[in-house]
Amino acid sequence: MGYFLIGVLVVVLFIGNVIEEANGEISPTVLSKIEWMNKRGPYLGIVAPNNFELNPLLASQAYVPYPSLPFIDFAGRRFRFGKISNQRVVIVMTGLGMVNAGVATQLLVSLFRLKGVLHYGIAGNADVNLEIGDVTIPKYWAHSGLWNWQRYGDGIDDELALEAPGDYTRDIGYLQFSKYTNGSDNLLNRVWYQPEEIFPVTGTPEVREHIFWVPVDKSYLNLARQLEDTKLPQCVNTTCLPRPPKVTIVDRGVSASVFVDNAAYRTFLRSKFNATAVEMESAAVALICHQQSIPFVVIRALSDLAGGGSDMSNEADIFGSLAAQNSVDVLVKFVGLLPPYGSKIQSE
Structure with a gap:
């Protein structure tokens, strides 16, 4: 009994x-x-988009898992603990898209004692002057997928729905679909890009603020400038890039839950926003860290010219793995530049 x-x-x-x-x-x-685990912190949070980018880091000799408790599983995520160089780190994979990236990052910063967040991975390229394999570190990130889709027949001088009470704005600009037709009338009209509503921890609860371009941490960015001479691999087996990849600080990156494989839209993002890296998660990581006052930086290696048009066919299929490894190599080198794990870098 x-x-x-x-x-x-x-x-x-x-x-x-x-x-x-x-x-x-x-x-x-x-x-x-x-x-x-928090008693042994603070940690450097590392956020990877998916297994394609996570596995090279886990396989790297630079990463040493914590022997007693290598991971904690919660809410469908696995938070891995270990060391890279002189840093104690906690690593989490987000999954595809803005919602997944926002949820994973919020869990990371809410559950664990962090001194900063590094996000890394691959991205589409909108700058024809850069090459596949180059590693970009943008100064600003924006969510380019929050739109107010204007009614057919309204023009650029017509007020948007819910613009008067401050929900939407025409300040950022628009994409007009009729510019990309073959002559017939286009009922899609245009979409106006919108800033995010945010609720910073330093603000008043439920009193919204707005932001479109989220700046990365200036101290992290200054450290990243030391990586611009990093030597990176150029070849996959016997197939080589036209020149060795480089690390470069760029102006802007944009994210949306949209896979951009369209040259016209790539060109628009470049001309309108001066964007280089185009992908699906970084702006969500940036927005969470910004609201939580956590220093962050994003490292994204270019895997293809978004929408095609480069000198190489099937570029992402051939060089995607090289780009992923380049992002890991630069991440590891960046971590090695940080102060010892017990200290917190001073944000500017």
Whole structure:
């Protein structure tokens, strides 16, 4: 009878933990692990988009997993603990798109003691003057997928729906679809780009602010300038790039939950926003870190000329793995430039 009661108790406790996790709550077991790891912080948070970019980092000799507790699983994410160079790090994979990236980053900064966040991976390229394999570190990031889609027949001088109360604006600009037709009337009219509503931890709860271009941390950016002479591999087997890839500080990157494989839109993003890196997660990471007052920087290697048109066919298929490895190599080198793990870099 005693064994039976113990068995029932175990089942009840197990079901209780499952219910807690299903409701999004932190189980006592997971919470105790988080508290135990936070006593050993602060950590440098590292955010990877997916396995394609995560696995080269995990396989790198630079990454040493924490032996006693190499990871904590929570909310469908795996938070990995270890060291890179002189830094204690916690690594998380986001998954595809802005929502996944925002959720994963918010969990990271809310659950763990962090002194900063590094985001890395590959990106499409909008600057024809750069090459596949180049690693870009943009100064600013914007979410380019928040639009007010204007009614057919309205013009650029007509007020947008809900513009008067401050929900939307025409200040940033628009994309007019009729510029990209073959002569027929285009019912799609135009979309106006919108800033994000944010709620900074330093602000008043539920009092919104707006931001479009999110700046990366200036101190991180200054450190990144030391990477511009980094030597990076040029070839995949016997197929080589026209020149060795380089690390370069660029003006802007844009993100949206849209895979851009269209040359016309790439050209528009370049001419309108002076964007270089075009991808699907970084702006979400930037927005979360900005609101939480966490220093951050983004390292994105160019895997293809978005929409095609480069001298090489199937460029992403051939050089995607090289670009992913380049982003990891630059990330590891950047981590090595940071102060010891117990200190916090001074943001400017």
